[in-house]
Amino acid sequence: MTSIKTQLPYDYYSLPFCSPSKKQYIPENLGEVLRGDRIVNTPYQVKMMENKTCTVLCAKTLSVKESEVIAQRVKEDYHLHMLIDNLPIATKYRTEDFSEIHYEHGFKLGFEKNGKIYLNNLLNMIIKYHSDDGESYRVVGFEAQAASLGKLGTDDPANIAPEQKCKFPDNVDGLFQEINPKGENKITFAYMVIWEPSNIRWASRWDSYLNMSDVQIHWFSIVNSVVIAIFLSGVVVMILIRTLRRDIAKYNEEDSMDDTIEESGWKLVHGDVFRPPRFRLLFTACVGSGVQLFAMALITLVVAMFGMLSPASRGSLLSAVVFLFVFMGMFAGYFSARLYKTLNGQKWKRAALVTGTLYPGAIAGLAFLLNFFIWGKHSSGAVPFSTMVALLLLWFGISLPLVFLGYYFGYRKYPYEHPVRTNQIPRQVPEQVWYVHPIPSNIMAGILPFGAVFIELFFILTAIWENQFYYLFGFLFLVFLILAMCCSLIAVVVVYFQLCAEDYHWWWRSFLTSSSCSLYVLAYAIFYYINKLEIASFVSGLIYFVYTLMMVFTFWLLTGTIGFYATYYFIRKIYGAVKID
Structure with missing residues (x-):
């Protein structure tokens, strides 16, 4: 769950949604973890080319505390995100003049109207597919239509009347699923699945998401x-x-x-x-860090420009940035050392240490301080302790030794003439x-x-x-x-x-x-x-x-x-x- 109003992502099951008998969290790369992504399975049953009409997922009785949390998340405009075949769910909408179609990532948790909070408890999943031979099918689109239906069912989901279908009726007061934040709420969650043929080929399935x-x-x-x-x-x-x-x-x-x-x-x-400047050790450390960042940025942009770090590979861009920065420490040390020697610097080991710790130390200090506040909000955006240890090992185990190695070779070279x-x-x-x-x-x-x-x-x-x-x-x-x-x-x-x-x-x-x-x-x-x-x-x-x-x-x-x-x-x-x- 994400919101542009709070910038605090949350785990899907931080709210009392219907859950499967066994939750399975998918292993994620470094970039996904740093972004706050937590991918877990859901109880939705979706089979290829099999449409579903009204399918009740579960019925829940929300406590007062759970109702308060949901109402707060709705007020904060949270969106839910799902994946099918690595394709994110999106809500389609048209511009005000109905001339263009745009996609909004995820779907709304609920909405606020006339001072009341309503929960979207019905999800209509429209899955688009493409087939070249009529026998094999590929998923090329994943759209959501979320609705709030207060008349979805009775207390017992098994007793839902057969004629009561999961349609999207004209929204009038009384048909919405209201959430009373000061009391218990009985909620029935349901979903629909509609498969639609599409001319979009599998290689172009991200175009509609990236259409700008x-x-x-x-x-x-x-x-x-x-x-x-x-x-x-x-x-x-x-x-x-x-x-x-x-x-x-x-x-x-x-x-x-x-x-x-x-x-x-x-x-x-x-x-x-x-004539050498004042604070030459700090100056060469800044220049060395700048060389490291320049090499990282240049390689990242070139690789991304050829499509190797596209949004379809979740977290790949952030992971590439981190690893490239770590391995570019050799360049930071080499160029900083040659400049330091040119400026008649004598304490090359201290200069190498400052070069290797100036930028990562500042970033790590700010991130560590911020992490305490995010932890306090129980957000998935907080970096786990194991990931923090892994980042420190990358810094002190790879980046810093490479800076010293680059400094050793750079300081042995002749200074600039x-x-x-x-x-x-x-x-x-x-x-x-x-x-x-x-x-x-x-x-x-x-x-x-x-x-x-x-x-x-x-x-x-x-x-x-x-x-x-x-x-x-x-x-x-x-x-x-x-x-x-x-x-x-x-x-x-x-x-x-x-x-x-x-x-x-x-x-x-x-x-x-x-x-x-x-x-x-x-x-x-x-x-x-x-x-x-x-x-x-x-x-x-x-x-x-x-x-x-x-x-x-x-x-x-x-x-x-x-x-x-x-x-x-x-x-x-x-x-x-x-x-x-």
């Missing part, structure tokens, strides 16, 4: 992102062609060297531009104009990368918080590449102007400039929470904001690392192109 009417909006997102990227590219090309080539040509003219030094400022700091030597005495940084200071420049720099991704961000948030499928990974891959380009270009532009102002403290600035778009992601997530969601309870709001902080921190490390490496390459190139005595 907003593909044009995705294309608009791509065009919007491309325009922003072209604009930024034009700015950088203008700098490189008009300014840098002129500067370099003048710097290399020995006769006018003295005049050139007075005209431009970026060459004046050549003796300090590669710099085209100029660093002076012994640091140069004094002159007074800067206001727009070159970190806060104003970062605020302005973060707008363009965020503008390239905010439309796609809306669909991602909708998929996460409104129980929708997200499958357009081709669009997401293109947006990811454009985001990387925008982060690189904006970091290069800002750092270039900073160096022209003779401020050589560019290491952290390059990281923070490109990662400043994460602050806009945070602001947009708050806007989405206020305007799009109906979350009211404390725990539900806590779930949203803790996961938002995880997402923003991930985005911060990822975009900051992209901007840093682009700027590092740019600076080495421009200082390698001039003659320096």
Whole structure:
């Protein structure tokens, strides 16, 4: 059971539904467990090509406490989810103008009308099938029609009148199955099964579930992102062609060297531009974690783009993300070590430990804290203790050793070569104009990368918080590449102007400039929470904001690392192109 109002999934049998003689929980992968899925069998008897009219499942007498819980779940707009042949149940509805058909995942537990609570106690299962030869049949659709019928039967289900069929009558007061939350309730549960032929082939059976009417909006997102990227590219090309080539040509003219030094400022700091930054151990740990996240994201998107992580494989995307992150620890250690050695770092073991624990430690701490609140609500979204142990073993048993292994090989390599030597005495940084200071420049720099991704961000948030499928990974891959380009270009532009102002403290600035778009992601997530969601309870709001902080921190490390490496390459190139005595 799920609800977009609480974001707390619950086990199906957390409510007093009819249950089989023996409950069998299906083993689940890591992604399903982390999502809160708990798949268990039900007493519904469904046989291939066998229709069922009125079939009573069971009769229940609900206690006052059970009635209160059901009434509360109905008020919170919970939906029930079922599977047949790995195909989820969905409720079909039409748009207001009846022009398009859409599907809503699951079916409603009940509804509230005129201050009263009603339970959907009749489920009509419409199962669509396809046959090529008339002898073999495949399930290609699973639709639900849920109804609340108060006149379904008597106290004894066996005494239901034969003429009383499970139809969907005109809903009038008195025919609904009302739930009195302050007293006992007698409920009869029933179901119907209807098999319908369909032209949908088995390979295309997920298309109706994944049908999105907003593909044009995705294309608009791509065009919007491309325009922003072209604009930024034009700015950088203008700098490189008009300014840098002129500067370099003048710097290399020995006769006018003295005049050139007075005209431009970026060459004046050549003796300090590669001076190690403050907190270099933390800086290299952030960059290493960013490399790990970048490799994970790139591989995940490429694999998903080819359909290998589709929603039909429940939990596969989340499982792939976790395992790829664990095994990308080797890259985190290697790139962090080479950078740390370049910055004259000596304590490589401590640096490796910080790199291996910075991001996973922050995520694990937030998740562990959140888990206590979810446990308190008895939700299936709480991560079981055994799964927590398994995740810790993945972290300390695989990821951290791989980071140390990568650090060992990376630290043994030669450091990155710099085209100029660093002076012994640091140069004094002159007074800067206001727009070159970190806060104003970062605020302005973060707008363009965020503008390239905010439309796609809306669909991602909708998929996460409104129980929708997200499958357009081709669009997401293109947006990811454009985001990387925008982060690189904006970091290069800002750092270039900073160096022209003779401020050589560019290491952290390059990281923070490109990662400043994460602050806009945070602001947009708050806007989405206020305007799009109906979350009211404390725990539900806590779930949203803790996961938002995880997402923003991930985005911060990822975009900051992209901007840093682009700027590092740019600076080495421009200082390698001039003659320096």
